[in-house]
Amino acid sequence: MAEIHAQLTADCHYLGRFPLCHLLLMNDRNYPWLILVPDRADVREIYQLDADDREQLLQESCLLSEFLDSVFKADKLNIAALGNQVPQLHLHHVARYRSDAAWPWPIWGKVPAIAYNEQELADFRVLFEQANLPEFKISAG
């Protein structure tokens, strides 16, 4: 199993995993913000994944996107593989609202993060338990 970059571990809560990717929740209640981290060492770019992994990443990303969009009633999703600060391949999925703190700009570096409290975090885990996303296994990491 590829190790998750220390910066991601520090900034996020671990929610569980799909067949290819770990699922992290960014500890920032400004936005519903989830991150897929493919369990592959030393991969920085999507095109560097082999054909099967590329397809699996797309499938997991679309599952997560549809879930986010339907549960959080987003005005728009933002999906991005940036990695300027954390080179390990990871794919942001953010539910955006016209009323959110950074709209219409991208969220990165816009406003300080606001951490979830214990109850909110527990609620998030329940949400994923109930969603029953195909092949997703919830775990505390």
Add this chain to the structure above:
Amino acid sequence: MAEIHAQLTADCHYLGRFPLCHLLLMNDRNYPWLILVPDRADVREIYQLDADDREQLLQESCLLSEFLDSVFKADKLNIAALGNQVPQLHLHHVARYRSDAAWPWPIWGKVPAIAYNEQELADFRVLFEQANLPEFKISAG
């Protein structure tokens, strides 16, 4: 053929198309910045594409990413579907450098665009002609 959003047309040069996507060059010489626009009307999110289109988008995105990375010797690629300002689905592909104007932040809204001159734009078209990317057809739009 789905119409390309007026804001994209205003901000970009048309380079050509893959089987699914139009390829645009953002008119900003701060970064090599290319945009794929799937030729599908009324689609805002990647997950809303059907299975064949999703796979084709991934393939075109990976072709373009590998090309960008190898030709421009990027320190990192930034791939993103945001669409907060232009809701039509479009996928940014940006070659990033530790020395660029916005590093390490995302590029959107960071520094004013610097337009390409005619010669630079012609050079870009030659680059794509010579790259001979599979199934890519160069055209002036």
